[in-house]
Amino acid sequence: MRELKREPGELPGEDLTTSALPEVAGWISIYEDLATVLRSVISRADGAADTEELGRNLLWIDNRLAAWRERHAELAGVAIDRGSHTLTYAGKSLKLTRREADLLDFLLRHPRRPFASKQLATLAWQNSRLSDAQVRTYIMRLRNRLREVGLEEVITVVRNRGYGIAASMGKTQ
Amino acid sequence: MSEEWNRRQFHFATTLLSSRLLVLQGKRLALDITERQLGRSSTEALRARAEHLRRDIATAQHNYRTTMLEWGSPEHEDFWVVAYSRLIEKGHVLNGRLRAAIVDLPAAERYQVAADIEVLEGIVEGWTDSMRRAMATSVA
Numbered sequence: 001m002r003e004l005k006r007e008p009g010e011l012p013g014e015d016l017t018t019s020a021l022p023e024v025a026g027w028i029s030i031y032e033d034l035a036t037v038l039r040s041v042i043s044r045a046d047g048a049a050d051t052e053e054l055g056r057n058l059l060w061i062d063n064r065l066a067a068w069r070e071r072h073a074e075l076a077g078v079a080i081d082r083g084s085h086t087l088t089y090a091g092k093s094l095k096l097t098r099r100e101a102d103l104l105d106f107l108l109r110h111p112r113r114p115f116a117s118k119q120l121a122t123l124a125w126q127n128s129r130l131s132d133a134q135v136r137t138y139i140m141r142l143r144n145r146l147r148e149v150g151l152e153e154v155i156t157v158v159r160n161r162g163y164g165i166a167a168s169m170g171k172t173q
Numbered sequence: 174m175s176e177e178w179n180r181r182q183f184h185f186a187t188t189l190l191s192s193r194l195l196v197l198q199g200k201r202l203a204l205d206i207t208e209r210q211l212g213r214s215s216t217e218a219l220r221a222r223a224e225h226l227r228r229d230i231a232t233a234q235h236n237y238r239t240t241m242l243e244w245g246s247p248e249h250e251d252f253w254v255v256a257y258s259r260l261i262e263k264g265h266v267l268n269g270r271l272r273a274a275i276v277d278l279p280a281a282e283r284y285q286v287a288a289d290i291e292v293l294e295g296i297v298e299g300w301t302d303s304m305r306r307a308m309a310t311s312v313a
Contacts, residue, residue, distance in 0.1 A: 020282050023274045030270055034263040037242075041256045045247045050303060057296050064289060071282075 021075045024068055025111035031065045032113070069109035078151070080105045092149040099125060100142045107155065111165045114158035139163055186244035193240045197233040200226055250311035257304035264297035 038058045045051045073079070079088040085101035087094045096104070106124035107115070115123065117135035122128045143155050156166045204226040211219050238255045245252035271286050271293070278286060 020278055023278070024282070026270060027267070027274075030263070030267045034260070034267055037259055037263055040242060041260065044242065044245075044252075045256075048247045050253070053299065057299075060292060060296070067285075071285075 021072070024072045024075060028065065028068050028072060028110070029112045031061060031068065032110075035061045035065060072111055073105075073108045076108065078104075078108060078154075080108070087146075087149065089149045089151055094145065094149050096142075096145065099138060100145060103138060103142060104146075104155075107163070107165050114161040114164040116162040120163065186246075189240055189244055190237075193233070193237040197230065197237050200230045200233050204230060250307045253307035254304055254311055257300045257307065260300050261297055261304065264293060264300065268293050268297065 035058065038054060038061065042051055042054050042058060045054065077089060080086070080096075080101055081088075082101060082105065085096045085098050087096055087101070087104065103120065103124045106120070117130075117132040118128070120135050120139075121130040139155060143152060146152050146154060154166050156164050158164055204223060207219060207223045207226060211223060238259060241252060241255040242259065245255065247253070268290060271290050275283055275286050275290070
């Protein structure tokens with residue numbers, strides 16, 4: 001992941017990244033909406049004349065979505081090394097387990113969206129056999145671990161909907 | 174068994190779509206009548222009724238489009254009219270959001286967003302052309 005740098009034209013003391021962060025999170029959710037509709041149209045269309053072109057459109061949207069997710073994580077100042085499962089934030093490093101790193105990485109790439117335990121098990125870990133209680137335990141353990149680098153508030157609980165990333169993510173840097 | 178199941182499914186989809194369309198058309202007709210009455214005498218009750226019907230139409234339209242995407246046949250042009258109009262709508266929302274933000278962004282994002290807007294506009298234009306073609310075929 002790239003180092004955060006001051007942008008050209010950015011005044012000393014001015015933090016443009018902070019204002020860009022919620023915007024980027026907003027774009028990600030709209031890109032996701034668009035990709036979902038497009039994916040559903042393609043799956044229904046099955047071989048119709050327009051499918052190929054729509055497939056190219058979806059590829060572009062998915063690429064942009066991936067790029068903005070990456071940028072969101074950069075702006076938030078959180079870097080996760082997926083090889084060593086090490087989290088870096090505000091100059092501090094924290095060694096996580098593979099599951100913890102996968103979970104945090106997934107949530108950071110999908111801001112502004114709460115996920116239920118079952119969804120997290122399937123989407124973040126590709127393991128639909130984990131029970132809600134097990135996912136809850138992982139979340140609680142991860143939140144405790146994140147306290148060590150000052151990120152204890154980053155994972156939020158959205159009543160009746162699941163877990164997500166705090167809207168203020170990155171502002172505390 | 175499978176043929177019977179397909180036949181039943183087709184019947185169900187057709188009935189569901191027809192009923193959604195009838196509700197939508199009924200609401201539109203009711204609004205048309207109310208607006209004519211409003212033209213003759215503008216009362217508070219009529220204005221409230223018209224407003225209520227506009228909301229009902231929005232809901233009925235949403236239900237019809239959702240059902241069409243889920244149950245409509247891609248072999249029929251109506252499916253494509255609905256599919257493209259949904260995509261265009263989402264594309265416009267995204268484009269509007271990107272455009273509104275571009276001025277206040279750091280240089281790196283500004284460049285990225287300008288490029289996104291340009292490509293997205295091209296994609297939405299393509300969808301608009303396809304929707305027009307589907308509409309023309311549907312009417313013909």
